[in-house]
Amino acid sequence: MSLNALKDVIRKITRSTTVDKALVEEIVRDIQRALIRADVNVRQVKEISDAIKKRALSEDVLPSLNAREHVIRIVYEELLRGIGEGLEIPLKKARIMLVGLQGSGKTTTAAKIAKYFKDKGMKTAVVAADTWRPAAYEQLEQLAEQAGIGFFGIKGEKNAVKIVKKAMEELDGKYDMVIIDTAGRHALEDDLIQEMIEVAEVAKPDYKLLVLDAAIGQLAAKQAKAFHDAIGIDGIIVTKFDGTAKGGGALSAAREIGIPIAFIGSGEKIEDFERFDPAGFISRLLGMGDIKALLEKVERIASQEDLDPEVFLKGTFTLKDLYKQIDAMGKMGPISKILEMLPFGFGLKVDEDAMEMTQEKMKKFRVIMDSMTEEELLNPKIIDSSRIRRIAIGSGTSPQEVKELLKYYDTMKALMKRMRKGKLGKLKMGKMGKLGMGI
Ligand SMILES: Nc1nc2c(ncn2[C@@H]2O[C@H](COP(=O)(O)OP(=O)(O)OP(=O)(O)O)[C@@H](O)[C@H]2O)c(=O)[nH]1
Ligand SMILES: [Mg+2]
Structure with a gap:
């Protein structure tokens, strides 16, 4: 078979990896159930599932993903579309105003954010601008003391705008980041809106962050919209994520107003606070622990250009090619996985254990090859016992180990040859395990 004819066959096999409609329907039904259970807004669930169906059936399946993984990848992307990678607040001078019910x-x-950035080396302070809740001043003062962050408040002062004005004069220049705690209400009432607007006017915050309780579920989207319409929000913080809530409400809220999530609060303690991590969030939302692993796999595929399939096709296979292959194995996993990614891999059953090479062995093989001359790498045949001794000394290994590498090279070379002849499917990989090299 000529090279071109072979490539044609490959292309056909690749294209025939179809994702059938029944499977997509089935997965989408599962996803819908999970999203609704997690409190994602029903209208959004419909939008998301329509988009998934359309893409799953029309887009090519990435090599090495099975049909289910293909659909899940799209599910992930569609869920991410609404919430993005999260709001990143850089380590720069900033004023942050918190609002919420x-x-x-x-x-x-407020205290958690100040502590979070303090731990990153910023000078932070909190401002007690809640004049509504009894003992709000004491509550924040205590938290600030506990966290070792700056605090500003005017005890007994009933006007939040006055407090914030004074705070800005007082704290400016002394702190990098100032976080303002404001009053809440049972519902978003006019006087609260008025107060938020006035506080924002004097505080001139770089970020207005809406604090949402994960437990409010479906109400979150409506609430976020109301706050966004009233004062404009830059990011969302989801609290009480340590409870039973799966965060669907927060996802709906972020999608609804098109504003990213910045942080997640996951407990009562000041340290229970982290930056929003989309993969973790979506895994939890769907109740699927394997999303991260899947994403890593997709990333590995993206780095596939590191592996040149031509090597498998062209007539020669040198130690240089082996070096590249070993490098690719470091990034992409065992050779059996790489073979599966190649179009040839279809129908190829390899004994994974036999093919596996430990990281340690890979490292050693690389070190050995680093001690070889260009000539030896390109023409391994010339490596005789005196060269083996020299290479062993140069690489701090033993002649035995150099021989192991050469044996491995011979095996791979034979494998490549068989691949070129299209006999790969019949090859018994198990034999390689007998080489006793842990490959
Ligand atoms: N489990 C858990 N509890 C939290 C979390 N964040 C806050 N809480 C608790 O929720 C309760 C209310 O928190 P506050 O910070 O006082 O809420 P607030 O928005 O300032 O309330 P108001 O000032 O009354 O508007 C407290 O008991 C907190 O300890 C969280 O991430 N997880
Ligand atoms: Mg409060």
């Missing part, structure tokens, strides 16, 4: 977690979160 009563009990959502603003005061606790």
Whole structure:
């Protein structure tokens, strides 16, 4: 078979990896159930599932992904579309104003943010601008003390705008980041909106962050929209993620207003706070632990250009090619996985254990090859016992280990040859295990 004819066959096999409609329907039904259970807005669930169906059936399946993984990857992308990678607040001078309904977690979160950035080397302070809740001042003061962050408040002062004005004069220049805790209400009432607008006018915050309790579920989208319409929001913080809530409400809220999630609060303690991580969030939302592993796999495929399939096709296979292959194995996993990714891999059953090479062995093989001359790498045949001794000394290994590498090279070379002849399917990989090299 000529090279071109072979490539044609390959292309056909690749294209025939179809994702059938029944499977997509089945997966989408599972996803819908998970999303609704996680409190994602029903209208959004419909939008998301329509998009998934359309893409899953029309897009090519990435090599090495099975049909299910193909659909899940698209599910992930569609869920990510609404929430993005999260809001990243850089380590720069900034003012952050927190808003949110009563009990959502603003005061606790103010201290958590200040601590989070303090731990990154910023000078941070909190401002007690909640004049509504009894003892809000004491609550924040105590948290600030506990976290070792700056605090500003005016005890007994009933005007939040006055406090914030004074705070800005007082703290400016002394702190890098100032976080303002504001009052909440049971519902978004006019006087609260008015107060938020006035506080924002004097505080001139770089970020207005909405604090949302994960437990409010489906109400989150409506609430986020109301706050966004009233004062404009730059990011969302989801609190009480340590509870039973799966975060669908927060996802809906972010999608609804098109604003990213910045942080997740996951407990009452000041340290229970982390930057939003989309993969972790979506895994939890769907109740699927394997999303991260899948994404890593997709990433590995993206680095596939590191592996040149032509090597498998052209007539020669030198130690240089082996070197590249070993490098690719470091990035992409065992050779059996790489073979599966190649179009040839279809129908190829390899004994994974026999093919596996430990990281340690890979490293050693690389070190050995680093001690070889260009000539030896390109023409391994010339490596005789005196060269083997020299290479062993140069690489700090033993002649035995150099021989092992050469044996491995011979085996791979034979494998490549068989591949070119299209006999790969019949090749018994198990034999390689007998070489006793742990490959
Ligand atoms: N489990 C858990 N509890 C939290 C979290 N964040 C806040 N809380 C608790 O929720 C309750 C309310 O938190 P606050 O920070 O006082 O809420 P707030 O928004 O300032 O409330 P108001 O000032 O009344 O509007 C407190 O008991 C907090 O300890 C969280 O991430 N997980
Ligand atoms: Mg409060």
